[in-house]
Amino acid sequence: MKSRFDLMLLVVAAVVLAVLPMFVTGYVLYVVNLLMVFVVLALGMHLVIGETGQFALSHAAFYGIGIYTAGLLNNHFQLPFILSILAGSLLTACLGYMLGALALRMRDIYLALSTFAFGEAMQWVFMNWNSVTNGSNGFRIAPAQIFGYALTNDLRAYPFVIVITALMLWATVWISRSQLGSAFRAVRESDIAALAMGVDVNRVKRMAFTLSAAYAGLAGGLYTTFSSFVHPESLGFQTTILVLTMVVVGGIGSVRGAILGAIGFGLISELLRQALSFQEIIYGAILMGFMMFAPRGLFAERRKRVRITSTTHAPAPVVATRASGESA
Amino acid sequence: MSGADIWLFLQQGILSGLVTGSVYALLAVAVVIIFKTTDVPNFAQGELFMVGAYVALFLVLVMGWAYWLVIPVTIAVVMVAAALFQRVVMERVIASRGVGVQLVIATLGLAYVLKGLVRTTGLGDTPRSLPPLASTSAIMIGDAVLTRLDLLIFAVAIIVMALLFAMFAWTRTGRAMRAVGMNARGAQRVGVNLSRVRMMVWGLSGLISAIAAVLITPKILITPDIAHVAILAFAAAIVGGMSSVPGAVLGGFIIGIAENLVGLFISTNAIVVAPFLAIMIVLIVRPQGILGGRLQVKKV
Numbered sequence: 001m002k003s004r005f006d007l008m009l010l011v012v013a014a015v016v017l018a019v020l021p022m023f024v025t026g027y028v029l030y031v032v033n034l035l036m037v038f039v040v041l042a043l044g045m046h047l048v049i050g051e052t053g054q055f056a057l058s059h060a061a062f063y064g065i066g067i068y069t070a071g072l073l074n075n076h077f078q079l080p081f082i083l084s085i086l087a088g089s090l091l092t093a094c095l096g097y098m099l100g101a102l103a104l105r106m107r108d109i110y111l112a113l114s115t116f117a118f119g120e121a122m123q124w125v126f127m128n129w130n131s132v133t134n135g136s137n138g139f140r141i142a143p144a145q146i147f148g149y150a151l152t153n154d155l156r157a158y159p160f161v162i163v164i165t166a167l168m169l170w171a172t173v174w175i176s177r178s179q180l181g182s183a184f185r186a187v188r189e190s191d192i193a194a195l196a197m198g199v200d201v202n203r204v205k206r207m208a209f210t211l212s213a214a215y216a217g218l219a220g221g222l223y224t225t226f227s228s229f230v231h232p233e234s235l236g237f238q239t240t241i242l243v244l245t246m247v248v249v250g251g252i253g254s255v256r257g258a259i260l261g262a263i264g265f266g267l268i269s270e271l272l273r274q275a276l277s278f279q280e281i282i283y284g285a286i287l288m289g290f291m292m293f294a295p296r297g298l299f300a301e302r303r304k305r306v307r308i309t310s311t312t313h314a315p316a317p318v319v320a321t322r323a324s325g326e327s328a
Numbered sequence: 329m330s331g332a333d334i335w336l337f338l339q340q341g342i343l344s345g346l347v348t349g350s351v352y353a354l355l356a357v358a359v360v361i362i363f364k365t366t367d368v369p370n371f372a373q374g375e376l377f378m379v380g381a382y383v384a385l386f387l388v389l390v391m392g393w394a395y396w397l398v399i400p401v402t403i404a405v406v407m408v409a410a411a412l413f414q415r416v417v418m419e420r421v422i423a424s425r426g427v428g429v430q431l432v433i434a435t436l437g438l439a440y441v442l443k444g445l446v447r448t449t450g451l452g453d454t455p456r457s458l459p460p461l462a463s464t465s466a467i468m469i470g471d472a473v474l475t476r477l478d479l480l481i482f483a484v485a486i487i488v489m490a491l492l493f494a495m496f497a498w499t500r501t502g503r504a505m506r507a508v509g510m511n512a513r514g515a516q517r518v519g520v521n522l523s524r525v526r527m528m529v530w531g532l533s534g535l536i537s538a539i540a541a542v543l544i545t546p547k548i549l550i551t552p553d554i555a556h557v558a559i560l561a562f563a564a565a566i567v568g569g570m571s572s573v574p575g576a577v578l579g580g581f582i583i584g585i586a587e588n589l590v591g592l593f594i595s596t597n598a599i600v601v602a603p604f605l606a607i608m609i610v611l612i613v614r615p616q617g618i619l620g621g622r623l624q625v626k627k628v
Contacts, residue, residue, distance in 0.1 A: 277447035284440030
């Protein structure tokens with residue numbers, strides 16, 4: 001039932017995205033590109049918070065590192081954009097691995113605070129490392145190249161952004177259904193119980209951090225393909241919170257929730273950009289309202305017990321795997 | 329840099345650090361008491377502090393009230409706002425089975441709402457300052473220069489903290505708060521009204537934030553971004569141990585002094601990054617903080 005619904009959603013989304021460039025102008029395409037970046041960011045956050053239950057607040061930092069790495073490589077070496085994106089993603093993956101190794105010593109709130117500290121420190125670096133990042137004047141990104149085809153505007157970047165986002169979605173579902181995905185969820189439910197079941201908890205947590213950071217770095221690279229400017233102001237805690245909100249309000253543990261949350265909140269933040277004070281009030285009210293009345297979000301993973309006792313005719317083992325890989 | 333310079337900088341850094349540190353210590357105590365009793369790191373702490381500053385600013389600037397009236401009204405407003413937030417929003421989140429992530433996001437929601445509300449008033453558009461409570465003429469202590477205002481800030485902060493300790497030690501309410509911090513379910517069993525205590529703790533935290541705001545704002549420019557001060561308070565709380573009130577006080581002084589010494593010896597630019605380094609180092613070396621006690625292990 002549910003996967004058929006998801007399939008329908010995917011088909012509708014694919015059709016809409018395919019015909020969109022025929023009907024809309026530059027700005028709308030820019031917003032769609034941006035929303036795709038948010039989708040990739042949200043998928044990364046989903047892996048670490050939704051699947052693994054680790055509270056990480058360093059997403060904007062990795063996103064920023066991805067932007068600067070890809071942007072700098074592109075500006076100075078005119079690398080094909082695929083290579084510059086991969087380089088940014090690889091670098092953030094390494095940093096994520098190291099942060100994950102540190103994070104093994106901490107849990108819950110201490111983890112949140114140390115990743116928060118990392119994020120703030122990185123923003124400070126973006127802001128003050130003038131010779132590399134051009135500091136608070138912001139950073140200009142030259143158009144990326146792919147086999148001599150310059151991605152000079154939103155329309156030209158659009159197909160690549162869509163394809164890479166789709167790939168990341170596929171990767172997320174694949175990870176989620178793999179053994180690693182089951183290990184993620186086992187750690188989320190109880191790392192001690194997971195340990196007792198023979199899950200290498202430390203390795204699993206490190207993997208979650210590494211993957212999530214790689215996603216964020218990739219999202220940063222993706223951003224450089226259609227945008228020509230970034231300011232370190234936009235790479236701070238607010239961005240991390242925006243992504244966290246997408247995942248939590250969309251539905252903790254649900255890929256569909258993360259994507260729809262990314263699109264919904266991405267649109268809200270773009271639409272309310274002009275009215276800062278109202279943006280903040282509305283945004284804060286949404287956050288509080290959701291936490292009060294639907295704390296698990298719109299498309300939360302349903303409780304497993306409900307799934308298993310539901311009237312399905314599939315044989316028991318299939319139901320069990322479906323239940324554990326349900327977030328797809 | 330000669331030996332005499334270093335000695336002078338040390339004195340100045342430590343004394344100025346004690347003054348700013350006392351304000352961080354107040355805010356860190358506000359963070360810690362909420363964290364202890366409700367398990368929530370209050371990410372809206374800085375915004376409560378900011379709202380305190382703006383309420384005082386509004387009363388002084390627009391209403392033209394005298395300070396003796398402004399201070400109690402400011403404290404009352406922030407206290408009621410914080411207590412109401414716990415009563416209306418947080419209790420509801422707890423009731424709908426929200427846990428860590430959800431509670432934190434609710435405080436972030438409060439932070440955004442408060443910031444947006446301040447901006448809509450129009451007061452937030454230009455940086456302003458409150459008239460000082462005491463004279464800002466210089467006083468020499470050793471070789472260091474302080475002002476009467478600095479001494480007043482330090483004295484008031486110390487008195488407030490002493491009163492808090494007395495309250496936690498000797499009053500029924502204070503003991504109930506401590507009991508909830510140690511074991512909420514146990515406290516409930518022996519007749520403590522949990523939601524009432526949680527509300528009072530938030531109110532108390534609002535009260536402390538308002539006092540900190542009134543104390544420090546004559547020294548700094550008020551903008552909607554002064555909530556950033558709370559990051560230093562968080563750093564202080566982590567350094568001292570998130571669940572220890574004396575630790576928060578100690579952490580506040582450490583952060584204040586470190587900040588001033590870094591500013592004098594390295595550069596004012598490095599001040600911004602110092603607290604994060606402090607957080608990272610403490611979390612790596614001693615994750616529970618200096619006075620954090622033994623590390624708690626979650627049971628299955």
